[in-house]
Amino acid sequence: MKNDDFKGRFSDTMLEIAKQVKENANLINIKEILDAISLILQIHEAKNITFIYGAGRSGFIGRSFAQRLMHLGIKSCFISDAVTYQYKEQDLLILISGSGETTSTVAIANKAKSIGGKLILLTNNPKSTIGKISDTVIRVKGKSKNLALSQETLAPYTSLFDIPTLAVLDSIGGVLMNKLGVTEADIDNRHASIE
Amino acid sequence: MKNDDFKGRFSDTMLEIAKQVKENANLINIKEILDAISLILQIHEAKNITFIYGAGRSGFIGRSFAQRLMHLGIKSCFISDAVTYQYKEQDLLILISGSGETTSTVAIANKAKSIGGKLILLTNNPKSTIGKISDTVIRVKGKSKNLALSQETLAPYTSLFDIPTLAVLDSIGGVLMNKLGVTEADIDNRHASIE
Amino acid sequence: MKNDDFKGRFSDTMLEIAKQVKENANLINIKEILDAISLILQIHEAKNITFIYGAGRSGFIGRSFAQRLMHLGIKSCFISDAVTYQYKEQDLLILISGSGETTSTVAIANKAKSIGGKLILLTNNPKSTIGKISDTVIRVKGKSKNLALSQETLAPYTSLFDIPTLAVLDSIGGVLMNKLGVTEADIDNRHASIE
Amino acid sequence: MKNDDFKGRFSDTMLEIAKQVKENANLINIKEILDAISLILQIHEAKNITFIYGAGRSGFIGRSFAQRLMHLGIKSCFISDAVTYQYKEQDLLILISGSGETTSTVAIANKAKSIGGKLILLTNNPKSTIGKISDTVIRVKGKSKNLALSQETLAPYTSLFDIPTLAVLDSIGGVLMNKLGVTEADIDNRHASIE
Numbered sequence: 001m002k003n004d005d006f007k008g009r010f011s012d013t014m015l016e017i018a019k020q021v022k023e024n025a026n027l028i029n030i031k032e033i034l035d036a037i038s039l040i041l042q043i044h045e046a047k048n049i050t051f052i053y054g055a056g057r058s059g060f061i062g063r064s065f066a067q068r069l070m071h072l073g074i075k076s077c078f079i080s081d082a083v084t085y086q087y088k089e090q091d092l093l094i095l096i097s098g099s100g101e102t103t104s105t106v107a108i109a110n111k112a113k114s115i116g117g118k119l120i121l122l123t124n125n126p127k128s129t130i131g132k133i134s135d136t137v138i139r140v141k142g143k144s145k146n147l148a149l150s151q152e153t154l155a156p157y158t159s160l161f162d163i164p165t166l167a168v169l170d171s172i173g174g175v176l177m178n179k180l181g182v183t184e185a186d187i188d189n190r191h192a193s194i195e
Numbered sequence: 196m197k198n199d200d201f202k203g204r205f206s207d208t209m210l211e212i213a214k215q216v217k218e219n220a221n222l223i224n225i226k227e228i229l230d231a232i233s234l235i236l237q238i239h240e241a242k243n244i245t246f247i248y249g250a251g252r253s254g255f256i257g258r259s260f261a262q263r264l265m266h267l268g269i270k271s272c273f274i275s276d277a278v279t280y281q282y283k284e285q286d287l288l289i290l291i292s293g294s295g296e297t298t299s300t301v302a303i304a305n306k307a308k309s310i311g312g313k314l315i316l317l318t319n320n321p322k323s324t325i326g327k328i329s330d331t332v333i334r335v336k337g338k339s340k341n342l343a344l345s346q347e348t349l350a351p352y353t354s355l356f357d358i359p360t361l362a363v364l365d366s367i368g369g370v371l372m373n374k375l376g377v378t379e380a381d382i383d384n385r386h387a388s389i390e
Numbered sequence: 391m392k393n394d395d396f397k398g399r400f401s402d403t404m405l406e407i408a409k410q411v412k413e414n415a416n417l418i419n420i421k422e423i424l425d426a427i428s429l430i431l432q433i434h435e436a437k438n439i440t441f442i443y444g445a446g447r448s449g450f451i452g453r454s455f456a457q458r459l460m461h462l463g464i465k466s467c468f469i470s471d472a473v474t475y476q477y478k479e480q481d482l483l484i485l486i487s488g489s490g491e492t493t494s495t496v497a498i499a500n501k502a503k504s505i506g507g508k509l510i511l512l513t514n515n516p517k518s519t520i521g522k523i524s525d526t527v528i529r530v531k532g533k534s535k536n537l538a539l540s541q542e543t544l545a546p547y548t549s550l551f552d553i554p555t556l557a558v559l560d561s562i563g564g565v566l567m568n569k570l571g572v573t574e575a576d577i578d579n580r581h582a583s584i585e
Numbered sequence: 586m587k588n589d590d591f592k593g594r595f596s597d598t599m600l601e602i603a604k605q606v607k608e609n610a611n612l613i614n615i616k617e618i619l620d621a622i623s624l625i626l627q628i629h630e631a632k633n634i635t636f637i638y639g640a641g642r643s644g645f646i647g648r649s650f651a652q653r654l655m656h657l658g659i660k661s662c663f664i665s666d667a668v669t670y671q672y673k674e675q676d677l678l679i680l681i682s683g684s685g686e687t688t689s690t691v692a693i694a695n696k697a698k699s700i701g702g703k704l705i706l707l708t709n710n711p712k713s714t715i716g717k718i719s720d721t722v723i724r725v726k727g728k729s730k731n732l733a734l735s736q737e738t739l740a741p742y743t744s745l746f747d748i749p750t751l752a753v754l755d756s757i758g759g760v761l762m763n764k765l766g767v768t769e770a771d772i773d774n775r776h777a778s779i780e
Contacts, residue, residue: 006228006229006232006370007225007228009369009370010225010228010367010369011225013370014216014217014219014223014362014363015217015220017366018214018217018362019213021209021212021216021358024209025209025213030202033201033202034202037205051779052667055387055470056262056474057262057263060255060258060262060472061255063255063667064255064256066668067251067667068352068354070668070670072351077667077668078667079780080449080780081663081666081668082637082647082648082651082652082655082666083661083662083663083668084446084777085655085777086777086778087778087779088778093779103497103498103501104494104497104498106497107496107497108493108779108780111493111778111779145386148383149380149383156263156266156267156365156369156379157386159263162361162365163216163358163361163362163365166358167209167212170208170350170351170354170357170358171205171208171212171349173350173351173354174205174349174350175205175208177351178204184343184351184352185344187343187352188343189671190670190671191251191352191671192250192672193672193673193700194298194636194638194672194678194693194696195251195298195664195665195669195693248584250665254665257472258472262473262474271472271473273471273472273473274582274584274585275585275644275665276468276471276472276473277453277454277457277460277466277468278456278466278468278473279582279641280580280582281579281580281583282582288584298692298696299692299693301692302688302692303688303689306583306584310583385476387469388476388477389441389477389498389501389505390469390498396619396622399759399763400618400757400759401610401611401615403755403756404606404607404609404610404752407752407756408604408607409603411603412599412600412603415600415603418599420596423592424591427595446776446777447649447652447653450646450648450649453645454642454646457641457642458642458741458744461741461742492780493779538772539770544756545755545756545759546653546657546755547769547776549653549755549758553606553751553752553755556751557603558599560598560602560740560741560744560748561595561598561599561602561739562595563740563741564594564595564598564740565595567741568594569591574733574742575734577733578730578734581641581730585640585641585688585689
């Protein structure tokens with residue numbers, strides 16, 4: 001392979017990712033987004049806790065969002081971090097699973113449901129096990145694990161699900177920031193100073 | 196704020212993110228990308244190890260890439276995970292830091308440099324402390340921590356750096372996948388089955 | 391409370407912990423230890439992978455052991471780290487759960503069992519859900535979560551399970567080190583140099 | 586090696602670890618412990634935050650302690666977790682480093698010192714770089730990285746530092762629990778319910 005091939009393939013993959021984010025901007029069911037924002041705000045106003053969980057790359061994206069919520073002054077934790085609070089029936093759990101069938105994520109969803117709190121799922125598979133028990137399901141369109149072998153794309157495996165999902169969560173973060181009147185200076189004043 | 200405002204702001208933030216990814220597709224210095232890919236392939240062929248590090252959200256993006264490299268059959272680790280190998284002079288370290296000045300990332304970069312391996316940095320600030328000692332610097336355009344208070348955007352704080360950086364890394368992953376002849380079925384056969 | 395009270399209580403708690411480790415040295419069923427060591431060596435010799443998992447503090451202890459195995463030259467990963475390999479039927483999974491009933495640990499044990507690999511459990515509750523499906527159960531005596539409210543101790547909550555469990559795993563590490571002929575210099579040469 | 590050899594070596598290693606914990610119970614400078622407890626209580630009463638950091642196995646032990654502090658109702662975070670707060674001059678940083686020279690730990694200690702908060706170090710090397718800038722140094726006797734090649738022990742590498750350090754932190758936890766009037770039922774009510 002010549003450098004020229006690398007070059008074209010790199011740019012084309014970037015454009016494919018940008019397009020997938022843009023498509024989600026246009027096609028996402030805005031009612032699902034509004035429901036999720038509304039739930040997060042309710043939990044925040046009642047001084048309850050927003051828990052986040054996902055496995056693998058979905059977990060890394062979830063951690064990014066848990067941190068952003070802290071920046072906004074919203075009490076949150078990522079399940080499995082050292083400080084993982086006790087989930088109670090008045091709390092909220094946001095789950096990320098492209099397939100909606102990830103082993104530990106299903107187990108955690110079921111446990112949370114049995115305790116009684118609210119569940120939001122970001123997935124490409126709303127009819128999945130987790131989708132069926134969630135209060136709000138945000139459908140993020142993109143190649144998830146269950147589709148990895150049947151869809152041909154330039155971006156590898158689940159990248160076209162992962163990146164739009166991070167974009168959706170950060171855009172929800174943007175709306176929350178505006179709604180709560182949080183400024184960039186506020187975030188700067190909450191962002192880690194030693195890390 | 197009415198639901199209509201939420202709705203417009205959400206979509207506009209998504210589109211802002213998509214635009215930032217697209218701009219990076221067009222404006223990124225492709226030579227930097229080719230250098231990085233070439234280094235990763237050299238290290239892989241010599242059976243050496245690619246280390247990844249970043250703090251905070253840069254770290255979560257770095258972990259996503261470390262996992263993708265494993266999917267491609269490339270030996271990698273994220274520094275701070277349970278299995279963090281010994282970095283030696285023949286190894287490669289990929290760092291992510293928007294400002295190029297993050298405390299632990301600077302310390303780790305300096306230590307790696309003193310050991311003698313190669314450094315790749317993804318940053319919005321190539322003239323930073325880490326930028327100056329890196330062998331290859333990939334400039335990702337986007338609002339990084341050092342610019343958070345001076346640039347007005349819809350996406351909060353560093354989101355416009357974080358997401359394009361993940362897109363750049365996953366696009367590098369796409370090129371590597373193609374170059375190494377790795378298929379989606381190969382990744383499916385390496386992806387975690389219990390998690 | 392005066393400083394004198396602090397002083398006595400601190401020392402007494404340390405002695406309580408030391409005593410619990412010592413009791414496990416004497417009372418542990420050595421056959422369980424030998425079975426576990428034998429399994430780890432088999433997996434290593436067959437060039438297969440030892441996976442480790444636990445939630446919460448059991449997870450932090452598990453990560454410590456996963457790292458020690460790497461130091462010994464044994465291929466391992468902690469499930470949920472960036473590099474989590476695919477678990478296959480020829481692999482080994484070591485689980486830590488005081489109660490044997492932790493949500494995600496039960497789910498991961500069941501999934502691993504369905505794939506077909508071997509399971510080792512360290513627990514204070516051998517008759518638990520995970521205990522029943524494990525190939526080897528190492529009973530570590532100590533106050534686990536299921537006993538937290540009924541046993542009065544100086545060390546808080548599960549500390550008297552957690553610390554003896556780390557001692558058991560590190561002692562297994564010591565035996566493996568001896569058996570494999572690994573020296574301190576070998577470990578020093580595998581230990582992280584940038585972290 | 587016969588099973589008999591395994592058996593003796595395992596038990597002897599357990600006893601060596603128990604002995605090291607017991608020795609630290611007797612030899613530790615109780616003034617250092619009282620200073621640390623007093624600092625943690627001051628920070629807690631002033632509603633400030635206790636940060637914890639360590640790299641590698643010291644980090645896993647630190648995470649265990651950060652979680653225990655949360656169980657006691659003390660606001661804490663482990664640096665690098667998703668929710669890592671901003672460290673401010675009124676906060677406390679507890680560091681774990683056997684050698685007192687670990688790369689990222691030194692960098693984080695220096696940054697915290699420049700911000701102005703208090704530092705507690707647990708180490709086997711009080712005259713180290715971090716030792717010199719810490720407000721309180723708890724000397725934990727045990728084979729740390731800097732002594733790994735010169736001390737012959739059954740327990741591998743730093744295990745004789747790591748386990749006594751966890752015992753010291755959990756014993757500090759026990760004293761805090763008693764002092765704050767926290768019960769096992771309180772911890773049970775704060776312990777993660779979904780994990």
